[in-house]
Amino acid sequence: MKRRLSTTLLTLLCIAMSGTAQVRLPQLFQNGMVVQRNKPTVIWGDAQPGQQIGIRLHKQKTMVTADADGHFRATLAPQKAGGPYQLTIGTTVINDVMIGDVWLCAGQSNMDVTIERVYPQYPDEIDHYENSKIRYFRVQTDKDTHAPKADVLPTSWKPLTQANVKGFSAISYFLAKRMFEQTGVAQGVICNSLGGTPVEAWISADSLLSEFPIMVQKTMLYDNPEMVAAQDKANNMANNRWSELLDKSxxxxxxxxxxxxxxxxxxxxxxxxxxxxxxxxxxxxxxxxxxxxxxxxxxxxxxxxxxxxxxxxxxxxxxxxxxxxxxxxxxxxxxxxxxxxxxxxxxxxxxxxxxxxxxxxxxxxxxxxxxxxxxxxxxxxxxxxxxxxxxxxMTTCPSGGTSIQNLPSVLYNAMLYPLAPYTINGVVWYQGESNTGANDGWVEDNGPAVYGKLLKKMMGNWRALWNNEQLPFCIVQLANFMAPSEQPQPRSAWARLREAQRLVAINDPFAELAVAIDMGETVDIHPLRKKEVADRVGACMDHLVYGKKAWLSPQPVKATANERQVTVSFNQPMLSGEQPEFEVCDASGRFVNAKATCDGTTVTIESPVANPVRVRYAFKDNPLKARLQSAKAVPASPFEIAIEH
Missing domain, CATH: 2.60.120.260 (Galactose-binding domain-like)
Structure with a gap:
C-alpha cells in the first residue's frame, strides 16, 4: 500500500514538473478568444517532446503528451455558450474566453472594406454601440510561396468598442451584430481577406495540381525566399524610383x-x-x-x-x-x-x-x-x-513584375492553413472581382470560364483542412458594377462569374448564395451597402447552420417553351409584374431582349426569335433594371438556363 502511494505521488510530481515548461500556442489562443459552442474544441501547440500538458476550459479538461517533435493536440467535448472563462494549457492561462459562435469571413477587398469606410451610411448603427461579447480577430497580411506555415503573423482578439470599431470589416461587424441579436451568445469573427487577390491564391498546391498544373508552376518559379525577396525589392524599387523622378520633374x-x-x-x-x-x-x-x-x-x-x-x-x-x-x-x-x-x-x-x-x-x-x-x-x-x-x-510606372501575394496557394499557405483546425461555425466568402479577367482557353486562364471549378476546389480544400465535409459556406455573389447597358452583353465577365458562383452554391447542399445584384454602384467596385449584404449572409447562415426557415434568393427550376412563349418556373412565389432584363437566344447563340411578366412562381417571356434555346436574366455587368424578387422582396440571382422543348 505504501509503495503504491509512493508511486502515485511520484507520477503526480512528474506530471506537475513536466507541465511547468512554457507551451507555445497559435495566435488564435489569446485573451478574449471565442470558442465555438456545441462542437468539439480543438487545442494545439508546441512544447518539449514528451511533455505532458494539462488542459482545462470551464467543465472540460484533459491531459495530452507532446510527440517526438514537440507537437501536441487535444480535443475537448462540446460545451454550451457562456463565459467569460479561463482556458488553462499547461502553465499558460488565457483569460476572458467566451463560448459562442465563430465565423470565418474571407475573400478580397469587399470583405476588407472597413466600418470607417461605410460609416456615413450607418451612423446610427455604429455610434455608441459597444458589445464585449463580439470579438474580432484580423489575420495580418502574409505570403509564402514554399509551404504552409505553422502560424499567422502576430495579431489579437479585439472586443467591439468605439475605440476598435472603425477597423472592423463591415461585413464582419454587421454579421456579428445581427447574429448576436438573434442568438444572444458571444460572436467571434476571424477576418481573413486581402484586396485584389484571386481565388487560386487561397487554394493549396495539392488541390490545384491535378487540374491546374500551370498555376502551381507559376508559384514554383518563386519557390525560393531569395527570389521572393528580390521580386518584392524590385516592386518597391520600381515604385520608389518612379516617385522620385516625378517629384523632381x-x-x-x-x-x-x-x-x-x-x-x-x-x-x-x-x-x-x-x-x-x-x-x-x-x-x-x-x-x-x-x-x-x-x-x-x-x-x-x-x-x-x-x-x-x-x-x-x-x-x-x-x-x-x-x-x-x-x-x-x-x-x-x-x-x-x-x-x-x-x-x-x-x-x-x-x-x-x-x-x-x-x-x-x-x-x-x-x-x-x-x-x-x-x-x-x-x-x-x-x-x-x-x-x-x-x-x-511621366512614362508608365513599371510594376516591377509579379505580385507575389496573387500567386496560387501563397495566401492559403500563410493566412489560411494556420487557422485550422480552430473550430468554426461557417465560412463567408466574398471574392471574385479579381477573377473576372477573360482568358478563355489559355492554359493560365483564371477567369469566369474556370472560376466555378476553382471555387469548388477551394471549398473542398478548406473542408478537408477542417476535417468537416459539411462545413457551411455562404458565397456572396458579385454586385452590379460598371456602365449599364440596354443591350445584351454576351461576353460580360462579371455576369459569367456570377453564374459560376450561383451554380456552385445551388449544387452544394452545404452552401448558399447571398445575392447582391441590387447592392452595387456604377462607379465603385466597393459598394457601401454592407449591412444589407450582411443581412442576406445572415439569412443564409440561419438556414445552413441553424436549420431555420429563411427567406433566400429565388432560383429558377426549369424553362420550357411553347412555340415563342417561354415559361420559367421558380422555387418560390415572386412579386408579380413586368420584368425587364430578360433575354433569349436561338440556336445561333445570339441573345436579344425579350418582354417578360411574373405571376406567382412563373415568369412568362415572349420570345422575339423562333425556337429559343436559352434564357438569361440580368446577365450584364450592371443590370440596373433588374427587379425580379421573391414575395418577401429578396432579389433573384442573375442566371442563364437551357429551355426545354
Missing part, C-alpha cells in the same frame, strides 16, 4: 502650386467629369494639379470642417490654403479629410489637389460627395469647375 512642387498666394488665372478651367488632360486622349501618367477657390462667410471662418473629395483615380495630395490636409495612395478609398480650426478664413480660400496618375486615366468618380461639412452641420458644395495644369508628364 513636377513644376508644381518647385513653383508652389499648392500655395494660397499662387496666381492660377492662366490655368485652364475644366469640369471635373470631363477629360482633365488635353492632347493625351485621356491617358496621362504623372502629376496633374487642380485648384478651386472657396468663399467662406464670417459664420464659418476659422471653424473646423470635414472635406469630402469623393473618390479619385488614383492618388492625391490635398491642400487647403497651402497646408496639406490629407493624402491617399490609391484609387478606391473615399477622400475624407479634416480641416483644422483656424485654417479657413473669411473670403477667398484655395483648395488644391496634386493628382497623381500612375496607371490609368485620371478622373473624378461620379455619384460621390464633394463638399465641406462644418461642425454645425452646414455644408458647402464644391464646384465641379476646376483650374487645371499639368505638373509633370
Amino acid at each position: 513636377d513644376k508644381g512642387m518647385a513653383e508652389g502650386w499648392n500655395s494660397e498666394a499662387y496666381n492660377d488665372k492662366d490655368w485652364r478651367t475644366v469640369n471635373q467629369y470631363s477629360t482633365l488632360t488635353q492632347g493625351y486622349h485621356g491617358n496621362y501618367r504623372g502629376a496633374l494639379w487642380l485648384r478651386q477657390h472657396l468663399n467662406i462667410d464670417s459664420k464659418h471662418a476659422g471653424k473646423a470642417a470635414r472635406l469630402l473629395v469623393g473618390t479619385l483615380f488614383d492618388m492625391d495630395y490635398t491642400f487647403v490654403n497651402g497646408r496639406e490636409v490629407g493624402r491617399t495612395y490609391y484609387q478606391y478609398p473615399p477622400r475624407r479629410y479634416q480641416i483644422p480650426t483656424g485654417l479657413l478664413h473669411k473670403g477667398d480660400n484655395v483648395l488644391s489637389i496634386r493628382f497623381i496618375s500612375k496607371y490609368g486615366i485620371p478622373h473624378f468618380i461620379h455619384e460621390k460627395p464633394y463638399m465641406l461639412i462644418f461642425e454645425d452641420g452646414d455644408t458647402l458644395r464644391l464646384s465641379e469647375q476646376w483650374k487645371v495644369q499639368e505638373g509633370a508628364l
Whole structure:
C-alpha cells in the first residue's frame, strides 16, 4: 500500500514538473478568444517532446503528451455558450474566453472594406454601440510561396468598442451584430481577406495540381525566399524610383502650386467629369494639379470642417490654403479629410489637389460627395469647375513584375492553413472581382470560364483542412458594377462569374448564395451597402447552420417553351409584374431582349426569335433594371438556363 502511494505521488510530481515548461500556442489562443459552442474544441501547440500538458476550459479538461517533435493536440467535448472563462494549457492561462459562435469571413477587398469606410451610411448603427461579447480577430497580411506555415503573423482578439470599431470589416461587424441579436451568445469573427487577390491564391498546391498544373508552376518559379525577396525589392524599387523622378520633374512642387498666394488665372478651367488632360486622349501618367477657390462667410471662418473629395483615380495630395490636409495612395478609398480650426478664413480660400496618375486615366468618380461639412452641420458644395495644369508628364510606372501575394496557394499557405483546425461555425466568402479577367482557353486562364471549378476546389480544400465535409459556406455573389447597358452583353465577365458562383452554391447542399445584384454602384467596385449584404449572409447562415426557415434568393427550376412563349418556373412565389432584363437566344447563340411578366412562381417571356434555346436574366455587368424578387422582396440571382422543348 505504501509503495503504491509512493508511486502515485511520484507520477503526480512528474506530471506537475513536466507541465511547468512554457507551451507555445497559435495566435488564435489569446485573451478574449471565442470558442465555438456545441462542437468539439480543438487545442494545439508546441512544447518539449514528451511533455505532458494539462488542459482545462470551464467543465472540460484533459491531459495530452507532446510527440517526438514537440507537437501536441487535444480535443475537448462540446460545451454550451457562456463565459467569460479561463482556458488553462499547461502553465499558460488565457483569460476572458467566451463560448459562442465563430465565423470565418474571407475573400478580397469587399470583405476588407472597413466600418470607417461605410460609416456615413450607418451612423446610427455604429455610434455608441459597444458589445464585449463580439470579438474580432484580423489575420495580418502574409505570403509564402514554399509551404504552409505553422502560424499567422502576430495579431489579437479585439472586443467591439468605439475605440476598435472603425477597423472592423463591415461585413464582419454587421454579421456579428445581427447574429448576436438573434442568438444572444458571444460572436467571434476571424477576418481573413486581402484586396485584389484571386481565388487560386487561397487554394493549396495539392488541390490545384491535378487540374491546374500551370498555376502551381507559376508559384514554383518563386519557390525560393531569395527570389521572393528580390521580386518584392524590385516592386518597391520600381515604385520608389518612379516617385522620385516625378517629384523632381513636377513644376508644381518647385513653383508652389499648392500655395494660397499662387496666381492660377492662366490655368485652364475644366469640369471635373470631363477629360482633365488635353492632347493625351485621356491617358496621362504623372502629376496633374487642380485648384478651386472657396468663399467662406464670417459664420464659418476659422471653424473646423470635414472635406469630402469623393473618390479619385488614383492618388492625391490635398491642400487647403497651402497646408496639406490629407493624402491617399490609391484609387478606391473615399477622400475624407479634416480641416483644422483656424485654417479657413473669411473670403477667398484655395483648395488644391496634386493628382497623381500612375496607371490609368485620371478622373473624378461620379455619384460621390464633394463638399465641406462644418461642425454645425452646414455644408458647402464644391464646384465641379476646376483650374487645371499639368505638373509633370511621366512614362508608365513599371510594376516591377509579379505580385507575389496573387500567386496560387501563397495566401492559403500563410493566412489560411494556420487557422485550422480552430473550430468554426461557417465560412463567408466574398471574392471574385479579381477573377473576372477573360482568358478563355489559355492554359493560365483564371477567369469566369474556370472560376466555378476553382471555387469548388477551394471549398473542398478548406473542408478537408477542417476535417468537416459539411462545413457551411455562404458565397456572396458579385454586385452590379460598371456602365449599364440596354443591350445584351454576351461576353460580360462579371455576369459569367456570377453564374459560376450561383451554380456552385445551388449544387452544394452545404452552401448558399447571398445575392447582391441590387447592392452595387456604377462607379465603385466597393459598394457601401454592407449591412444589407450582411443581412442576406445572415439569412443564409440561419438556414445552413441553424436549420431555420429563411427567406433566400429565388432560383429558377426549369424553362420550357411553347412555340415563342417561354415559361420559367421558380422555387418560390415572386412579386408579380413586368420584368425587364430578360433575354433569349436561338440556336445561333445570339441573345436579344425579350418582354417578360411574373405571376406567382412563373415568369412568362415572349420570345422575339423562333425556337429559343436559352434564357438569361440580368446577365450584364450592371443590370440596373433588374427587379425580379421573391414575395418577401429578396432579389433573384442573375442566371442563364437551357429551355426545354
